[in-house]
Amino acid sequence: MQKPDSLIFDMDGTLWDAVDTYAYSWNLVFNEMGIDKTITRDVLAGMVGMEGKKVIEILMPEFDHDKRVAIYSTVNDRRHNLIREKGGILYPGVREGLKQLAEHYPLFILSNCAKGIIRQFIDWAGIDDLIKDELAHGVNFMPKNHNIKLLMDKHGLQNPVYVGDTAGDGEQSRLAGIPFVFVSYGFGTTDDYDLKFDDFTSLVQYFVNL
Known part of the structure; x- marks a missing residue:
């Protein structure tokens, strides 16, 4: 692979x-709204990487679009505080690895x-000092390939790669015209990638030494 000028990461x-x-936030809001529904980790893990519109269609088929959007908005409001309180699990080597990568690439x-x-x-x-910029689907409700191009234009990126864990990430990278780096420890599977890594530390070593 040609050496990239930047690395764009899925989250x-x-x-x-x-x-x-995330599951806790859904179930908290359902409980508050008196909705007899529980979302399990397994169900939600299968939807990681999907756009919000698709997620709410699958999770709440019994409600109309406006009701789904209203519930999802409340869930995301709750999530802001819950992430501060509960956080998540960083994959091994991520914090240290981003620190190393940031010495060589804009992230x-x-x-x-x-x-x-x-x-x-x-x-x-x-990791605020390590990340140059970020862009979420919820800002403009556009697909990843569109938002990849927005980041490229905004920062003058000529040769970025996208690092993700699902087949959808690979498809969107192709549509954006950039290489896709697949990490196999996440939630998805795919055979369509330019590079594959089974752990974050291996990815870091590869790009630091490229």
């Missing part, structure tokens, strides 16, 4: 696992999450 399943906190985070969640993650993980 959930790539840098951390916060599915338990970005781009996720299909709601607006504000990436910032909550950055603050919780204590």
Whole structure:
């Protein structure tokens, strides 16, 4: 692979696992609203990386669109505080690895999450000084390939790579015209990648030594 000029990271399943906190936020809001429904970790883990619109269609087929959006908005409001309190699990080597990578590349985070969640993650993980910029699906409700191009244009990136953990991440990278680096320890599987790593430390060593 040609040496990239920047690394753009997916968040959930790539840098951390916060599915338990996400599930808790759903169930908290359902309970508050008197909705007899429980979301399990397994169900939510299978949806990591999906755009919010698709998630709420699957999770709440019994409600109309406006009701789904209203519930999802409340869930995301709760999530801001819950991430501060409960956080998630950083994958091994992520904090130290980002520190090493930031000495060699501008680092970005781009996720299909709601607006504000990436910032909550950055603050919780204590990596603000390592991340040059971030962009969430919830800012403009556009697909990842569009938002990758926005980051490229905004920062003048000529040769970025996208690092993610799902087949969807690979598809969106292709649509954006950039290489896809797959991390196999996350929530998805795919055979369509330019590079694959089974742990974050191996990824760091590769790009630091490239």
